[in-house]
Amino acid sequence: MTSLLSGLRPSGPRHAINTVLVVFGLAFAFVYPFVVDPAMVGVGFIALIYAMRNFTWNIAGGLAGLLSLAHVAGFGIGAFAVAILAWEHGFNVWLAILIGMALSGILGVVVSLIMSRFGVNAFFFALGTAALSLAVSGIAASWSVTGQVDGLQNHTSGEGFMKLQWFLDPKPLYYVALVALILIVVLTVWMTRRTRFGRSLPFIREDPDMAASMGIDVIRNQALAMGMSMALTAIPGSLIAQYTSFVSYESVLTLEIGILMLVGAIIGGSSTLAGPIVAGIGIAALEEGLRSFDVTSSSVSSITQIVYAAVVILILRLGADGIVPMWNALLDRLFATRRGEGERAQESDEKETTHA
Amino acid sequence: MLMQIIVTGLLQGVIYALIGLGLFLVFNVMRVVNFAHGYFVLIGMYGLLWLDPGSLASYLLYALAVAVAAVVFGYVIERWLLEFTLHKPGHAQLVITISLGIAMQYFFQIKFPEPYQTIANPWPFSSVQIFGVTVSAGRLMAAIISLALTIAISWIVYRTSLGQNIRACSQSLPGAVHVGINFPWVYRSTFAFGAGIAAVAGALLIPFQPVSPHYGLDLTIKAFILVVIGGVASIWGTVIAGVLLGMAESAGSVYISGSLTSSVIYLMFLLVILIRPQGLIVRKAAFA
Numbered sequence: 001m002t003s004l005l006s007g008l009r010p011s012g013p014r015h016a017i018n019t020v021l022v023v024f025g026l027a028f029a030f031v032y033p034f035v036v037d038p039a040m041v042g043v044g045f046i047a048l049i050y051a052m053r054n055f056t057w058n059i060a061g062g063l064a065g066l067l068s069l070a071h072v073a074g075f076g077i078g079a080f081a082v083a084i085l086a087w088e089h090g091f092n093v094w095l096a097i098l099i100g101m102a103l104s105g106i107l108g109v110v111v112s113l114i115m116s117r118f119g120v121n122a123f124f125f126a127l128g129t130a131a132l133s134l135a136v137s138g139i140a141a142s143w144s145v146t147g148q149v150d151g152l153q154n155h156t157s158g159e160g161f162m163k164l165q166w167f168l169d170p171k172p173l174y175y176v177a178l179v180a181l182i183l184i185v186v187l188t189v190w191m192t193r194r195t196r197f198g199r200s201l202p203f204i205r206e207d208p209d210m211a212a213s214m215g216i217d218v219i220r221n222q223a224l225a226m227g228m229s230m231a232l233t234a235i236p237g238s239l240i241a242q243y244t245s246f247v248s249y250e251s252v253l254t255l256e257i258g259i260l261m262l263v264g265a266i267i268g269g270s271s272t273l274a275g276p277i278v279a280g281i282g283i284a285a286l287e288e289g290l291r292s293f294d295v296t297s298s299s300v301s302s303i304t305q306i307v308y309a310a311v312v313i314l315i316l317r318l319g320a321d322g323i324v325p326m327w328n329a330l331l332d333r334l335f336a337t338r339r340g341e342g343e344r345a346q347e348s349d350e351k352e353t354t355h356a
Numbered sequence: 357m358l359m360q361i362i363v364t365g366l367l368q369g370v371i372y373a374l375i376g377l378g379l380f381l382v383f384n385v386m387r388v389v390n391f392a393h394g395y396f397v398l399i400g401m402y403g404l405l406w407l408d409p410g411s412l413a414s415y416l417l418y419a420l421a422v423a424v425a426a427v428v429f430g431y432v433i434e435r436w437l438l439e440f441t442l443h444k445p446g447h448a449q450l451v452i453t454i455s456l457g458i459a460m461q462y463f464f465q466i467k468f469p470e471p472y473q474t475i476a477n478p479w480p481f482s483s484v485q486i487f488g489v490t491v492s493a494g495r496l497m498a499a500i501i502s503l504a505l506t507i508a509i510s511w512i513v514y515r516t517s518l519g520q521n522i523r524a525c526s527q528s529l530p531g532a533v534h535v536g537i538n539f540p541w542v543y544r545s546t547f548a549f550g551a552g553i554a555a556v557a558g559a560l561l562i563p564f565q566p567v568s569p570h571y572g573l574d575l576t577i578k579a580f581i582l583v584v585i586g587g588v589a590s591i592w593g594t595v596i597a598g599v600l601l602g603m604a605e606s607a608g609s610v611y612i613s614g615s616l617t618s619s620v621i622y623l624m625f626l627l628v629i630l631i632r633p634q635g636l637i638v639r640k641a642a643f644a
Contacts, residue, residue, distance in 0.1 A: 132626060
């Protein structure tokens with residue numbers, strides 16, 4: 001813990017500003033439900049879910065460089081795990097979440113091992129994992145256990161922490177999501193800094209052959225990263241199922257959701273920890289903003305998706321890395337010119353993975 | 357029953373082969389899997405839905421028009437969105453083509469909110485009997501034209517100077533540059549050509565295949581499956597894989613219920629990758 005704190009000690013003006021922003025953002029996230037009206041708490045919850053699933057996608061996608069479209073299968077498995085086990089068969093909901101995570105993680109390991117037969121090829125990985133997601137989605141749409149096209153409805157009664165269900169007040173679930181997100185981030189930071197496995201992932205992403213020659217088991221570590229990433233992606237799926245009390249293959253298992261995770265993490269900056277979270281919250285705010293412009297609800301999601309796609313194309317076309325890296329570069333430029341530092345410091349800063 | 361599986365599978369498979377060929381050429385030459393390829397097919401489908409031809413002559417004319425439009429669109433996309441990424445590290449092409457596909461999907465969603473539409477049968481007859489199986493005119497003519505186009509494409513690839521340049525770039529880019537091939541031009545024309553083929557396939561599909569915006573992604577994945585199963589050695593691998601996929605689908609639709617068919621096919625595909633990552637139909641030689 002002390003080492004984590006020492007990592008937070010400002011090492012430059014950019015670091016100081018970002019630390020202040022993170023602390024301020026966290027404080028705001030904790031008081032947010034008490035300063036807005038209840039309807040907006042729901043929006044905050046959705047924003048946290050978007051942030052969480054972008055972030056968990058980024059463990060495989062950004063850290064290990066596996067551009068996966070299988071994560072929506074994990075998201076859907078998380079949602080259907082609580083729907084089938086907790087709602088239909090009376091399991092404890094926390095147990096159901098754990099089972100969903102385990103299943104999703106196993107699926108991640110298996111698909112990663114299958115795709116490793118191609119060697120390392122981002123296109124094949126993306127398309128193969130997309131095929132897996134479509135297969136899982138098709139099964140959910142035609143299997144009676146998953147409610148086919150009608151989906152599953154939550155008819156259980158009783159609320160409280162053990163049931164993870166509150167009927168009128170969205171605040172407790174908001175805080176559960178917030179704590180889950182913070183725990184996932186802390187776990188990831190610890191993993192990437194303190195474990196051999198975590199530190200091998202960026203190495204594998206940058207140069208798999210070199211990593212293999214240094215004695216890193218590339219295929220195993222990629223599979224583990226996929227497994228861990230997909231297991232964690234099941235959590236936002238379970239939470240959103242508990243929030244909406246309704247799960248169908250159309251609401252949690254369409255490939256578009258998987259693409260949104262990928263695109264969201266890249267818009268925010270997949271080389272940073274903060275990027276996917278910023279983009280997730282941003283997209284929720286954008287959706288809410290469009291809704292207040294009196295756009296019909298079916299067009300809202302269509303328009304946000306188009307905006308999303310256009311922004312990501314623009315960012316890539318301009319050769320940028322995403323919102324957070326652009327922000328960091330901006331801060332560096334502002335302070336570097338004031339203190340007369342050269343371009344070199346800025347470049348070396350950009351290369352390290354920033355933990356803003 | 358068996359005859360029905362074979363006939364419908366064969367007819368559907370030839371169209372899949374045509375769609376797969378566009379992706380195959382682009383992948384072979386540029387080493388880019390164009391995620392938006394299935395959406396280029398939707399350009400053809402929605403284009404004709406929007407123009408709504410009343411007669412056979414107007415149907416053929418509009419099909420040609422959407423093909424030209426898709427060629428121009430493909431050229432612009434390649435020139436402005438893909439070319440700058442090609443020789444850089446990272447996977448910008450992947451993310452750009454996915455995003456392009458998603459943008460097109462939701463554009464169609466807004467523009468054509470009514471799902472599962474088709475156009476009226478433009479052909480002068482409605483259906484025929486082949487070996488005791490009733491086949492609709494749209495399906496039969498689509499397959500015949502697809503087959504003709506496939507043969508025409510193979511002629512272009514193997515017999516013309518454009519095809520020679522395409523194969524040269526695919527075999528060795530440094531070699532192609534060395535002998536003075538203008539490779540950016542080959543890239544652009546291949547990509548535009550692929551987009552045009554896809555739009556023609558869409559125009560052939562729309563008389564009998566109801567269209568929805570989600571269909572694009574399905575077609576992209578199916579075209580990709582063809583390229584993987586067929587192997588990168590020859591365009592005939594892709595064609596044979598297309599026929600196999602069509603057969604598998606029509607057999608699947610007889611024995612298992614609707615949406616599960618695709619699931620079974622995708623899972624079988626993952627199994628194929630596990631067992632034979634180099635493809636089922638493979639020849640050792642490079643694309644030549």
